Amino acid sequence: MTSVSYQIEGGNYETGGTASRQIKEQLKKIGADPAVVRRAMVAAYEAEMNVVIHSHGGELRAELDEHELRVDVIDTGPGIPDVEQAMKPGFSTASAKARELGFGAGMGLPNIKKNSDHFAIESAAGRGTRVSFTIHLRPQALYGAGQFSIRVEAEKCRRSLHCLRACPTQALRVLRGKPEILDYLCIDCTECIAACPSGAWGLRSAGEELKPSPGSILILPPVSLVQFGAGITAGQVLTELAYLGFSDIHVTAAWESALRKAVMQYAAGETRVRPVISPVCPAVVNLIQLRFPSLLPHVAPFLSAQEAAYESVVGEDRRLLSLVPCPCQLTIVRSRDRPVEKRSHVLAVLPATFAAVLHPRLKRGTGRSADTGSTPAAPDPLGVLRVTGIHKVRQVLERLEDGLLTDITVIEPYACFAGCFGSPLFTEVASVAQYRWALAPAKPDPRARAVRRAVPLEPRHGLRLDADMTRAIQKLARIDKLRRSLPGSNCGICGAPTCAALAEDIVLGRAQLDACVRQRMDNEPAAKQSRPGPPAEESK
Known part of the structure; x- marks a missing residue:
């Protein structure tokens, strides 16, 4: 007890x-x-x-x-x-x-x-x-930990510890001089990538080359088309891609609009749950599965816009290239490597590869332009609360879990500030990119539609201290006792984000009992004072 x-x-x-x-x-x-x-x-x-x-x-x-x-x-x-x-x-x-x-x-x-x-x-x-x-109480069923697509280059780490403080799930440690990820706590957001001043965090995959092949399809998020500076429109980027040989290009903004419409209809007619959470951002869905599993009934039963685009445009005999704006979208692409329901293979293109190919071509100033082939997302309609930034999203989910947001119809949460426009994998300032995209000429995509999720979302067991509840309670008591003995400064010098996280690391065997640097420093003067001094010299 x-x-x-x-x-x-x-x-x-x-x-x-x-x-x-x-x-x-x-x-x-x-x-x-x-x-x-x-x-x-x-x-x-x-x-x-x-x-x-x-x-x-x-x-x-x-x-x-x-x-x-x-x-x-x-x-x-x-x-x-x-x-x-x-x-x-x-x-x-x-x-x-x-x-x-x-x-x-x-x-x-x-x-x-x-x-x-x-x-x-x-x-x-x-x-x-x-x-x-x-x-x-009754124990929660155990589920497997999710995949993630973040990697770390330990040799680049300068121990700034910014990543420890930025991670919303305390999934990062800097132990034994090297940064590590506790994979069962990672939600595939971009906070560590954005916070690290030395570029130690990035994506696991190098991605594919931006090269077309006969019958290939290219899927692009809107943010990718507005990264090339003043005077380079989204239409010009699409035209250059056509000159490269891509003849079948789809921009996911149309699927974002379709998803929003479907979620609003679902909230209006199919469920009495309030508010309904749009699955617009897979990283937020991961957060709910990990930290807020009681809110899973609030999540509308649809795929994200990028996933829906894959289902809508891919034929079994066609190759699909998808530019991934964040780690969680890369994980979705990587998960499709496993054959499920005869789905086609999807290959990921990283933003850096996309920019390296197009920057030199666009600098020549061709002046060519084209429709974007998609519709920019409409302004937030009445009843939709749009929340951006994972820490703000978490605050909103806390209040929802407390039962304090029953006056809201739909929540549209994004892990990155300003949504995908704020992904640190792109170089343009988020507000500038949003402004340029809002000015882009548009036309609807006839294939765009919302796609229902085939498999219900399930909780992730990442927070459990032990599969056995009795042992988990015993460990919890040890953690609480150890936490009270630590300074409580949450300085991160030990390599854990908080003193409570360090106490958990010690109990679970990830860190040593003497890992707290401040505690060792405080104990050293006392230890020196308690040591006997040299014997006094005898008078001659």
Whole structure:
């Protein structure tokens, strides 16, 4: 069994939710079922925020074993004169400030009871309130870790440690002087590539040459057509590709529009889940599978635009070249190497290869131009929340998991800032590239369509400390004890992103017990003082 306790400050809405998030992370690490994790998160969050809204402060105590989570929340507030009335949905005594911030809807206690297996409340006017609830646990089924397409050139690493702080899933370490990836935590985003000043992180594959063959098809994301400076339009790039011998070119913007339309229709008619998450970015889908598996029912059952383009235009006897804007799209191409449902082979072209071929030709200023063959994405329609940047996306998913975004119809999340236009594999400033693409002449692509996902998305088990829940709880207790003994500075000098990550590395055997550099430095003066000095010289 492991026990934790958190102090809750009354009236502090900025720190409200900290304790419930910690409980959620612990449940994920022991491998609790995603549905159970979400129920626990909702109940704990409501109980915690009740203390913030209605009292001077209090404490949340939680006990966890392989069977259940038990939580007690005790506050020093004014108490509840009529508990029966307080349990009615919609009844609230929240202050004007709390209501202004979006709290005080009168659903706190009913939501705690609804999401608990056992619920109790003790309160009386003038002596505070104690809310207790229990949630039965069941282990999450194990699933294999996902593929990833990020590679590291260790000899280029200068130990800036920027990548450790940038990674949204704490998948990176710099151990024994070399950067490493914990593959089961990697979601194939581009944060490490963008953060590294020495270029140590990149793509695993060198990609294919940009050379046409009879009957070949070329798939391009819009960002690839607006990388060549002022005066070089997307149409000119397409014309140069035609002169190179590519006669069948498709731009994925049309599939992006088709996907958005399909997701909006799905949200309007096929599901009552709110909000619906568009699968527009595979890296975000990976993040949800890893960190937010309880949100998988929110993800619309479609392929990303690039994947849908493969399914729409490829014939069994035709060769397809696809320019991949990020690691997760490269992983999708690499995964098609395995024969599934007679799918055709797709070959990846990297942005650097594309630029190396076209830059010299476009510098000659041919002046030739053509339609882009696709439609730029329409402005965000009413009801769609477009979120870009993986850390902002994660904040939104946290709030969604807490049940706080029911007023939104569709979320369109992108791991890169400004969407694919912000991929660090391209050189143009994201906002400049977006501006140029918005000016591109366009025509629809008759083949563009949304494609349903054939296989449902499943959780990834990356956060589990052990396949056995009892051993996972034991490891969690050791990690928590070790974490409390560390400085808590999260400096990263040890090669782990945080002190909590280092504690986990030590318990799981990835790091040594003395790995904390700051702790060793602090202990050295004390050790020197405790050593006996040289014997005093005898007087002559």
